[in-house]
Structures are given as C-alpha cells and as structure tokens.
Amino acid sequence: xxxxxxxxxxxxxxxxxxxxxxxxxxxxxxxxxxxxxxxxxxxxxxxxxxxxxxxxxxxxxxxxxxxxxxxxxxxxxxxxxxxxxxxxxxxxxxxxxxxxxxxxxxxxxxxxxxxxxxxxxxxxxxxxxxxxxxxxxxxxxxxxxxxx
Numbered sequence: 001x002x003x004x005x006x007x008x009x010x011x012x013x014x015x016x017x018x019x020x021x022x023x024x025x026x027x028x029x030x031x032x033x034x035x036x037x038x039x040x041x042x043x044x045x046x047x048x049x050x051x052x053x054x055x056x057x058x059x060x061x062x063x064x065x066x067x068x069x070x071x072x073x074x075x076x077x078x079x080x081x082x083x084x085x086x087x088x089x090x091x092x093x094x095x096x097x098x099x100x101x102x103x104x105x106x107x108x109x110x111x112x113x114x115x116x117x118x119x120x121x122x123x124x125x126x127x128x129x130x131x132x133x134x135x136x137x138x139x140x141x142x143x144x145x146x147x148x
Contacts, residue, residue, distance in 0.1 A: 009042065010045070011042060020037070022079045022083045023041060039062050
C-alpha cells in the first residue's frame with residue numbers, strides 16, 4: 001500500500017503500542033493478510049468517528065469488506081471488551097485507586113438504558129421520545145468507545 005496522508009482518526013504510535021496485542025488474532029506475516037493490521041484498524045476508526053457507512057471508506061484505506069470482516073472477527077473474539085477492561089484497570093492504578101471499583105451508583109435512567117434491563121429495554125413505543133433518546137445514547141456510547 002502506498003504512503004498516504006494521515007487522517008485525524010488514525011491511531012497514534014502510542015495508541016498502537018497499546019492496542020496491537022489485542023488486535024493481533026494471527027501473526028502479522030500470515031500469508032492471508034493482504035493489508036497491514038494498523039491500516040485496517042485505521043479504517044474502523046474512520047468509520048466510527050465519522051459516523052459513515054462501511055462503503056464510504058476512502059480508497060486509500062483498505063477496502064470496506066476487509067475492514068468490516070476484520071471488525072466482526074474482533075467483536076466475536078471480544079478484543080474490545082478486553083481492551084476496555086485493561087485500560088480501565090491501568091487508569092485506576094495510575095490514579096492510585098484499587099484495581100476494581102468498590103461501589104456503583106444506579107439511578108432510574110441507568111437501569112432503563114442498560115442491556116441487562118431485559119425485554120423492556122428492547123421495546124419502544126412509537127411516540128416515546130424519552131425511550132428513543134436513551135436508546136440512542138446507549139447505541140452512540142457502545143459504537144464510539146475508541147474515539148478520542
């Protein structure tokens with residue numbers, strides 16, 4: 001792949017050092033790997049940060065099916081959950097706190113919008129603007145976590 005101008009969404013060298021071990025599901029020199037893993041991750045960040053559809057990935061990033069399929073592999077392997085858990089642990093230790101939280105606060109909005117709240121979280125009346133707003137916040141949070 002030719003050198004390209006960097007996008008604001010591209011992963012920095014410091015970020016890449018942290019995320020690369022999580023994203024490497026097979027060796028970097030595997031024969032079926034056609035595009036650098038970092039460029040595939042840059043493609044994912046471009047889609048998430050820009051809020052665009054997969055097919056709108058620029059031509060100087062890997063093709064959208066490559067980025068989409070690799071993202072599905074990462075999601076299935078749970079790499080993003082592991083990454084977030086370890087990052088939370090590191091940030092807590094850096095702040096001089098315990099590795100795990102010792103308390104949690106739940107209010108009525110948290111319970112309504114959490115995936116653990118069951119069937120009622122997935123059901124929404126057509127005219128229920130409050131439920132739509134909470135659902136949108138949950139979707140936005142769940143899909144934009146790698147954004148900086």
